[in-house]
Amino acid sequence: MELRDKRLGRHIPDPARAKNRKAVVDCLRRRGAVARIELAEHIGISPATVTIITSELLEDGVIREERDSPERDETVRGRPRTRLELNPEAGFAVGIKISMHQASVSLTDLSGNILGAETIPVRANRDAPEWIADICMKQVQTIISGSGIDPNLVLGLGIGVPGYIEYPSGLVRWAPVFSERDVPFREIVEKRTGFRTFIDNDANMTALAEKWFGVGRAFPTFLVVTVEHGVGMGLVVNEKLYRGSRGFGAEFGHTKIVVGGALCRCGQRGCIEAYVSDYAIAREANILGPSVATDDPIALEARIQNLIAQADAGDSAVISIFERAGTMLGTGIANLVDILDPPVVVLSGARTHSAKAFYAALRKALENNILAGTDTSVDLRIDSGGDEVWARGAAALVLEETLI
Numbered sequence: 135m136e137l138r139d140k141r142l143g144r145h146i147p148d149p150a151r152a153k154n155r156k157a158v159v160d161c162l163r164r165r166g167a168v169a170r171i172e173l174a175e176h177i178g179i180s181p182a183t184v185t186i187i188t189s190e191l192l193e194d195g196v197i198r199e200e201r202d203s204p205e206r207d208e209t210v211r212g213r214p215r216t217r218l219e220l221n222p223e224a225g226f227a228v229g230i231k232i233s234m235h236q237a238s239v240s241l242t243d244l245s246g247n248i249l250g251a252e253t254i255p256v257r258a259n260r261d262a263p264e265w266i267a268d269i270c271m272k273q274v275q276t277i278i279s280g281s282g283i284d285p286n287l288v289l290g291l292g293i294g295v296p297g298y299i300e301y302p303s304g305l306v307r308w309a310p311v312f313s314e315r316d317v318p319f320r321e322i323v324e325k326r327t328g329f330r331t332f333i334d335n336d337a338n339m340t341a342l343a344e345k346w347f348g349v350g351r352a353f354p355t356f357l358v359v360t361v362e363h364g365v366g367m368g369l370v371v372n373e374k375l376y377r378g379s380r381g382f383g384a385e386f387g388h389t390k391i392v393v394g395g396a397l398c399r400c401g402q403r404g405c406i407e408a409y410v411s412d413y414a415i416a417r418e419a420n421i422l423g424p425s426v427a428t429d430d431p432i433a434l435e436a437r438i439q440n441l442i443a444q445a446d447a448g449d450s451a452v453i454s455i456f457e458r459a460g461t462m463l464g465t466g467i468a469n470l471v472d473i474l475d476p477p478v479v480v481l482s483g484a485r486t487h488s489a490k491a492f493y494a495a496l497r498k499a500l501e502n503n504i505l506a507g508t509d510t511s512v513d514l515r516i517d518s519g520g521d522e523v524w525a526r527g528a529a530a531l532v533l534e535e536t537l538i
């Protein structure tokens with residue numbers, strides 16, 4: 135299938151103009167609706183340049199004049215000062231998130247509003263990548279036709295996968311959801327859909343969701359730690375997602391917390407995930423019984439829900455399992471805070487709904503392990519937005535890649 139290479143905007147700007155164009159869009163992303171004169175002040179470019187850039191963006195449909203603004207104010211000459219905002223209907227993005235027991239498919243506009251979403255059960259690690267791509271695509275087509283939008287306005291497809299993703303090539307080097315290594319998943323999906331596809335580590339997509347639609351509006355630098363079936367991290371530094379030199383940086387879940395410690399599913403020992411992820415918690419709980427197969431995603435999910443309930447009901451042996459996991463993660467985050475000194479840390483993912491004992495231990499370990507003498511009151515925020523966060527992350531990824 136021929137690839138539909140869509141770009142948001144017909145004007146191909148020269149590098150200097152592209153920089154200003156991006157600055158205008160960034161300013162509107164952070165501040166919502168802004169008048170032209172204020173854009174010039176915030177960005178530090180001349181009002182004349184703002185006029186040129188914004189008229190191009192208006193013509194391209196990337197931005198629009200604010201509708202029904204209650205704050206639409208009057209200038210001294212009595213002329214209304216029109217404010218500009220991003221146009222959410224300039225394009226649409228499809229998002230897919232593949233986790234251990236399900237694939238979530240969504241369609242969003244460019245403001246991250248979800249127009250349709252569906253969850254499909256998959257048996258990660260057992261179903262072939264091609265099969266997963268096929269069933270996701272079927273669902274994507276159903277959602278697009280159900281939404282009534284023009285499929286030509288879909289700018290691209292953002293896919294989040296846990297694991298090592300080589301972003302520039304779209305190669306999944308290793309992921310617990312696939313049984314093979316080096317899966318060319320971007321190519322597999324593009325061949326089937328014709329949509330431009332961007333594939334990234336799922337924690338990076340959460341960080342992009344926060345950048346465009348969450349804490350990133352107020353903080354140019356922040357850290358996201360995701361606690362799902364595994365542990366991930368996304369780092370945004372001065373408005374830019376940090377991916378490392380080869381595209382798979384920030385693999386916090388596989389940093390070592392205990393030298394020679396518990397075996398991790400990546401094959402190494404002592405990783406944070408080997409203590410905090412679902413399989414690690416179930417592995418410990420198996421000693422208490424009843425035992426479950428930790429490589430069966432559906433049985434694992436049911437077991438974890440059960441263990442959370444047991445811990446919250448006061449079962450001391452189960453509480454000790456969650457306390458150990460929370461302590462490991464809290465200590466790991468303390469290491470990150472000492473290295474990076476971020477102004478805010480966001481905790482995101484399905485396991486933001488973990489046992490109370492897990493979070494109590496996490497906060498305690500975080501406070502106890504940050505370098506003494508520094509301000510120990512870390513601004514830790516919990517985002518339990520669930521699958522919406524991933525869908526927004528996909529929209530953000532497509533926006534970053536197609537906005538010119």
Ligand SMILES: [Zn+2]
Binds near residue numbers: 401408
């Ligand atoms: Zn590992």
